Amino acid sequence: MNDAGLAGRVAELERALEERRRGEELQRALYEIASLSAADRPEHEHYARLHAIVGRLMYAKNFIILTYDAEAGLIRPEYMVDEDESMVSEAFPYGEGISSMVIRTRKPWLLDDALYCALVDTGEIRAPRGLADFHSWMGVPLVAQEKVYGLIVVQSYSSEVTYTQEDLELLTFVASHVAAAVARWKANEELANANAELALSAETLRLLGDIGKDLTGSLDALAICRTMERHFAELLPMDAFGVAMLSPAGDSLDYIHYVEDGVVDESVSYPLDHPTSLAVLTFREDRELTLFNETQLENAPTGTNVAESAPILSAVFRPLIANGRRIGVVTAQSHQADAYDDRALEVFRSAAAYAAIALANAASYAAAEAARRQAAQALAERNQAEAHLVHSEKMAALGQLIAGVAHEINTPIGAIKSSGRNISEAIGGSLLALPALLERLDETDRAAFSDLVTRASEPRPALSTREERVVVRELTARLEALGFAHARHRAGLLVQLQAHHDLDAVLPLLRHEAADEVLDIAHGIATITTNADNINTAVDRVAKIIFALKSFSRFGGVQVWTAADLAEGIETVLTIYQNQIKHGTELVRRYEDLPRVRCLPDELNQVWTNLVHNALQAMENKGTLTVELRRDGDDAVVSIGDTGCGIPEDIRARIFDAFFTTKPAGEGTGLGLDIVRKIIDKHQGRIDVRSEVGVGSTFTVRLPIAGVS
């Protein structure tokens, strides 16, 4: 083997070795590049690793990776290591420089000074610095799937290092792999962004759902405003928040809630023609108003009493629209400039839509509630008015009775007064004369006198004046037959003394010389008894009337369900009306024995009062009042009938209606039978009327004996 041959062979082997070494190096580089591309996004270290990889393959002291943003028309240095310290890592517009040329031509370029100048001369590129400041320059586009992602630049400032076509091919080869990694990074980044965006959207949607639930869960406008404020404060930079609602009159916007820097402002109202209010402007023009301009905001009145700590620099106003109607305006504001990005605005809009619905619901609810309150008030007033009328009706009925009752009381009082006087005079007259008389009588006569007085004091059967007159007349005839003078006068006295039953016993006294004195004094003593009885009877009468009045005056008091005797209540009412009944009414009572009925006795008294009153009025107190009380199965049946004018067919159905009356104005409220019906309803009873014009009417009341179930 010659030396040259040997040297050549050695050189050849070395070359082969070198090539193999480079091949292995290349292999390793490609493997590393591939492994880099697994990263989600390129970081500085990834670029630094690329730099190191390329550096192992060639001279790469100066190494720049740039990305191309076609949309923005910008070329951005992502990684730069350069000897020239004037090189600034700043984005520059895609244009007519050499980097732009690489991107535009989509092919690798190897430049030296001469080629650079030639390109400048042909206008292919423009050189800001006039001359190339490098010695050797390589720019290789990063192209993957037909897309230019950027470029890799390596350059040498030293004449000792001049890149060759071979270097360019190697860099191009490496770049194709880098481009794939970049594309993958890009894709990864986009995917990550999309995922983040998606996650954000999902979060936004969830938040909005929560806000919506929170907002629409309340029917109180102020609570809705506070909820909205709380949610916004969590999601947006917000230093002021307000909700203004269209006034009920529709001519102004009234802030129902306004908070700035945590201070709640008093409500302010702006007329819809207000010249500077941004809320009014938003409402009037029916559009969202987004302002990031301080001067514009300065003119806008927001709160009045809130001293701003810092100027509001961002604001968004949005009309509140529910069911297609503008109902108000909501605003969020911030001290930060450009506080509201798209997402914030999106959240604001969606929440505003929910809030509008919630506020509209709240308004409807408030209106319904107000209407309900008004209705309740009206009902209470009506009840009160009705109660008042019921009271008037009672007072009217009572007033009509008072005169009659006064008479009812005056009669027994007159009798009591008179009888009292009779007694005291009888005592004075008869008892004082008694000793003298007794001296004139012998023992037998005294005994007879004593018997006479005793018999006179015995309880007497109630004789009518007519019956008594018959007895007196018979006795007169007997006395006349016996030849007595003053027979009629004496007969009258003897009947008073109840001596007519056993005339023989008193004949000796009648024949006595002092017969007149005997009769007078005995009668005087009897007077004491009869008048005392008379007083008792009269007092009973008064007591009965007082009791009836007392029952009457209890009307409207506490109602107590009690088992009561219906006949008792009816009798009470008849007592009260006795005076009127006497005017010419024949009273017929047909009472069956009834068990006690569980009822409100005072209220039923009101029923009987009304029915008796109407009956008497219908027949102008002349005719027959028939009161029946009977049992029908589980019911007690009371019927009150008159022989009056009757109720014409055409009004029969209306007589139980409130305010229906046939009486002249002022004489009846028309509530009588309405009250009757209500009371009977309360007892779960029934009232019916049978009537014939010119014949009379009968009202029949059925009441369950057991009371209400």
Add this chain to the structure above:
Amino acid sequence: MANPAQEKGVLLCVDDEIIVLTALKDQLRRAFGNDFHIDVAESAEEALELLDELSEQGHRLLVIVSDWLMPGMKGDEFLVEAHRRFPTVVKIMLSGQAQQEAVDRAKREAGLHEFLAKPWNAAELVETINQGLKDKL
């Protein structure tokens, strides 16, 4: 048969209330019993029958004291009728409740001597009757 002419004149009380009649009868008997026969009736209808009876028997009717408010015929109507039959009788109305027009009518058509209200004063009643009798003489 006793001579009716010997009988005393009659003083008649009409009232639907027995308690009133009882009290009146004793009161008037004590005041006028020596001079008059006291009779009572529970209604105007009964009183009219009685008047006919007394009249048939030849009794001299002197005074009528009548209530106004009674079942059936009222006091004013009764007194008008009594006045028609016995114009000279002293007529007194004694009532707790009489309509003014009824009193006026009795004054106009029945020559009502006096209206007294219940509760009445015994002395006043006696005085009124005496005054009425004196006026007739």
